[in-house]
Amino acid sequence: MLHCGKYVGSSVDMRGGGARLDNHTKAALTKTSREKKQRHHAELCKEGTEANLRILAVFGCDDQIKPYVPLVETIFIALLGTFVGQEKPRMYNPQPCYDLYDRIRYRAMMPDIDGNGLNGALPIYQGMVGVSSGRQTYRCVTCDQELAPNTSQRNHSRLVEPGNPLGPRRCIACEIIFADTGEERIRAADGSYKRISEPREKHKLWVTAGHADVCGNLACAAPRASGAGFNGWMEQSRCQNCASFLSYQKRRRVPDSQIKERQPQELELTARSHIWSEAEDQILSAKRTEGLKFQEIVARHFPKLNALLLSERHTFLKRKERKAKRTTMPKESTKAPDWTDDEIKILRNAMMSKETARAMLPLLPQRTISSIVTKMSYLRKTINQST
Incomplete structure (x- = not known):
C-alpha cells in the first residue's frame, strides 16, 4: 500500500534553498537525521520512504523580502492542506491558528490532496524570520503590562481577538475581570491598576446586601465555604462541579440556548450536611x-x-x-549576625586554597551556602579594587 506525506518548508539560507533540499534528500537516503524529531524528517527516515521534492517559489537574496517568507509558506500550506495537530490544539498551536487555517481553505474552496500533512506549526504564528512569536514581547492592551517571553505573565496571557493568533493580548489579571464582567479593568485614581479584582469587592457588597453566598445554580446552592473551589461572582458564581459542567458544554460548542445547569445527585446534597x-x-x-x-x-x-x-x-x-503555625511561631529576627574577623579570615584562607562554599559549611555553622558565596564574591571585588 502506497503511503504519502506532504510537507511545505522554506529557507532563507544565504547559500540558497538547495542546501535545505540536500538535507531532506540525505535524510531519505541515509535514514538518519539530526531533525528526526520533526514530523517530515521522521517520515523521511522510515524504510521505503523516498523524497519527492518540488520548488514552489524562488526569491532573490533581498533583506526586504526575507520577512515575508513565512507568509508565502503559510499560503502554500493552506493551498496544499499540510497543517496538522488539530486533535491536540493546545499542545502545538493555539486553537485560533487552526480556525484561521480552516477558514482560509473553506473560503478558497480548496480540494483535499492525497497525503498526510506533516507541518506541525503555522509559520505566520511562529513570527517573522529571526523573531518568532515565542520570542516577541507583547504588552497588555488594558494595563500595558509587559508580557515578555518565557514568563508566567506571557504564558497565561490571552488573545483579545480569538480568531487572530497574532493579535493583541490581555494579561491574565485583566482577562479574568473581562471574562467575569465583560468590561475592561478599571484604572485607579493614582494611575495604577488594583491587584485585587474589582468583581470580588462587588461580590462582598452583594453578599452584605443580603444575598446568599452560594452556588448560583439553584439546584445545587453549595455554600462558598473555606476550601471550596468557586468560579465567578454574584449571580454567576458556580461551585467547582457546576463550573466544570458548564465549561464542558461550552467546549463542545453547545448553543447558549441549549446549555443546561448541573443537577446534583441526592448523595451529594445529603453529604453537605455532614458534621x-x-x-x-x-x-x-x-x-x-x-x-x-x-x-x-x-x-x-x-x-x-x-x-x-x-x-x-x-x-x-x-x-x-x-494559620495556626503563623500565630504560634515565635517572631525571631531573620537577620543574620554580622561577619566576625575570624570568619572572614577563614574565608580568605579558603579563597587562597580555592575551597568551595560547601566545603566551608562545617567551619561556618552559622552561615548558609548562599551567604558564604555572597561574602566570598564581595571579598574578591574588594581585593580586585585594592590591586
Whole structure:
C-alpha cells in the first residue's frame, strides 16, 4: 500500500534553498537525521520512504523580502492542506491558528490532496524570520503590562481577538475581570491598576446586601465555604462541579440556548450536611499523607461522602494548620549576625586554597551556602579594587 506525506518548508539560507533540499534528500537516503524529531524528517527516515521534492517559489537574496517568507509558506500550506495537530490544539498551536487555517481553505474552496500533512506549526504564528512569536514581547492592551517571553505573565496571557493568533493580548489579571464582567479593568485614581479584582469587592457588597453566598445554580446552592473551589461572582458564581459542567458544554460548542445547569445527585446534597469530627479529620490527613487519592479514601473510609467534599475539607484543614503555625511561631529576627574577623579570615584562607562554599559549611555553622558565596564574591571585588 502506497503511503504519502506532504510537507511545505522554506529557507532563507544565504547559500540558497538547495542546501535545505540536500538535507531532506540525505535524510531519505541515509535514514538518519539530526531533525528526526520533526514530523517530515521522521517520515523521511522510515524504510521505503523516498523524497519527492518540488520548488514552489524562488526569491532573490533581498533583506526586504526575507520577512515575508513565512507568509508565502503559510499560503502554500493552506493551498496544499499540510497543517496538522488539530486533535491536540493546545499542545502545538493555539486553537485560533487552526480556525484561521480552516477558514482560509473553506473560503478558497480548496480540494483535499492525497497525503498526510506533516507541518506541525503555522509559520505566520511562529513570527517573522529571526523573531518568532515565542520570542516577541507583547504588552497588555488594558494595563500595558509587559508580557515578555518565557514568563508566567506571557504564558497565561490571552488573545483579545480569538480568531487572530497574532493579535493583541490581555494579561491574565485583566482577562479574568473581562471574562467575569465583560468590561475592561478599571484604572485607579493614582494611575495604577488594583491587584485585587474589582468583581470580588462587588461580590462582598452583594453578599452584605443580603444575598446568599452560594452556588448560583439553584439546584445545587453549595455554600462558598473555606476550601471550596468557586468560579465567578454574584449571580454567576458556580461551585467547582457546576463550573466544570458548564465549561464542558461550552467546549463542545453547545448553543447558549441549549446549555443546561448541573443537577446534583441526592448523595451529594445529603453529604453537605455532614458534621466532621476530629477523628475523621485525622483519618483524612493521614491517608492523604500516605498518598491515597480522594476517590480511594472515599471508598475505604467515607462511603457516604464524595471526593470533592473531601478535597474541600482537606484544603480547609491545611489552611487552618498554616494559620495556626503563623500565630504560634515565635517572631525571631531573620537577620543574620554580622561577619566576625575570624570568619572572614577563614574565608580568605579558603579563597587562597580555592575551597568551595560547601566545603566551608562545617567551619561556618552559622552561615548558609548562599551567604558564604555572597561574602566570598564581595571579598574578591574588594581585593580586585585594592590591586
